[in-house]
Every structure is written in C-alpha cells, then in structure tokens.
Amino acid sequence: MQELVTSQDGSHTVFSQKYNAHYHSIYGALEESIHVFIISGLYYKVRHHYKHISVFEMGFGTGLNAFLTYQECERLNVRVSYTGIETDPVDSTILDELNYFPDDPLFSSMHQSVWDTRHDLSDLFDYKKVNADVMTYDFDQKYDVIYYDAFAPQCQGQLWEAPLHQKIYDALNPYGVLVTYCAKGAFKRMLRSLGYKLESLNGPGKKREMIRAIKA
Secondary structure: EEEEEEEEOOOOEEEEOOOOOOOOOOOOOHHHHHHHHHHHHHHHHHHOOOEEEEEEEOOOOOOOOHHHHHHHHHHHHHEEEEEEOOOOOOOOHHHHOOOOOOOHHHHOOOOOOOOOOEEEOOOOOOEEOOOOOOOOOOOOOOOOEEEOOOOOOOOOHHHHHHHHHHHHOOEEEEEEEEEOOOOHHHHHHHHHHOOEEEEEEOOOOOOEEEEEEEEO
C-alpha cells in the first residue's frame, strides 16, 4: 500500500506501508533530490569536465531523481546514460497525481515506458528502468555516479551492508562517486573499508550531514 504525501517544500513524496518509510524526505522531496543527487553527484562530475556521464540509481521510485537529471543534462549540454533499479514500482494512480512536472509530457512518458528496456528521452538522455532486486542484480556496465536512494537502514538493513556495497564499488569507474543522504557512522566506516575516500557534506533541509564517497 502506498500513499501520496505533501512534503514541507510543497512537493510530493510517497509513503510505503510495506517498508514504513517515505520515498523522499518529508521536509522537502524536491529540495532533497536536488541537493543530494544533482548538486552533490551529477554536478561533481560536470565540474570535473565529464561530457558523458553514466548514472545508476538505487531506487527509481517516483522518477524524480531521474527526471531532474534529464533536465540538467539538457541545460548543461552533457550526455547522460541513466539506469534505475526498483523492486516496488510506485502505483500508476499515484504517479498520475505527482506534482513535480505537471505540464511536461516527457515525465509521464518515462513512467509509461516499458521496464527493462533502454529508451531515449532526448538526444542527450537515455534511460533504463530495471524491475529487479539489487541484491541479486548483475551489474553489466560501469558507472560514474551512484545515486544511493534506498530506504533507510532501519527499513532495509541489507542494502547498507558490505556485501552489496562491494558489488557497487566494483561497478564504479575509477574516480566514480556514490552520493547518499545517509551519514551513519557504521555505514561510513564500511565505505572506507571498501576503499572509498569520504567527503561529509552539508545535508538538505534539516539534515546536518550527507556523504559523497569517491572511488580512489
């Protein structure tokens, strides 16, 4: 069961009764996505002069992070190839009510497109939505940026542990980055043990801290 919720910045998030968690921050869904994933992840690679960026998102969810990435690659004239993985797609009746991009038919078309097939949203942005469990997923390419937007550790603890993150580390290109809202001490220690260099950044809204992890 999923429920539409309005976050404090006026943008929608979705509450999952299955996981007892929200897909985005209740303090500002749009604000969180822009701060954690676009500014701290995508822009990091743009500032390092990347013109073709491969992005993997853990948790396609509402499609907010994916579509924001599309908008920015168009604005910045950067080529982005995006892959998002999701085990629990948002219900279509809720997708129809999301208030992120109400006048943009491309947002709807992204949600209506076939899963597990690569599509072109524009000349600069292609994407693939994967309906699978990341725990058993075989990464078939390397990525420059990981948007790690899984539910919090108390909801899905295995998604924040070393076995999965070793796979993710191996799927990153050299100097690739993982960005996430989670800044728990145990999680940071685990990332360092895998070989990441960690940067603690200011978090979005009321959140004090977030992480950018860089593959050496």
